[in-house]
Amino acid sequence: MVLDESQWVPEREGTVSSKLLQKAGAAPFVPVGIGGFAMVAAYGLYRLKARGKMKMSVHLIHTRMAAQACVVGAIMLGATYTMYQDYLLKPAAGRAQK
Template sequence: MSTNTDVSLSSSDEDQGSKLIQKAKEAPFVPFGMASFVAIVAYGLYRLKSRGNTKMSLHQIHVRMAAQGFVVGAMIVGMGYSLYREFWTKPKP
């Protein structure tokens, strides 16, 4: 009895980079939301040293809420875009 543990990848399996590119073509606002999230977190870290008398926890809450707001906003705009593309731009039979 032989056990073959060699697992070959089929052509349908893709690496993570090509999956991200494919998803970005389908929904272009998702990468925008991800980039906005990273930019706001980076800005929050940059502003951390000049926050003045604001408590650390309050500063973190504000940065988190701004980042989440941009991501949720990008998701809503992306859903609206896909609905527009699916229902209004499709030719009627």
């Protein structure tokens, strides 16, 4: 049997946006972390001219730390949400069988 190659699409092929939507469905806090990182980075670049007498390196370190805090916070929220779903929303009968 010969397959028509014009209709065959590899399973893993997709655009970046489709992969991001799949990831957001599996872990809803991934877009929150990405958005928080982008907002802090954009604000840091915006405030670059108005940093006063602060050294450039110190300003960049503060911006980096704030952006990392957004990402780590999103990871912690995602882990807490997953633990909540796994341990509090499942019936206690499933745990009693062990």
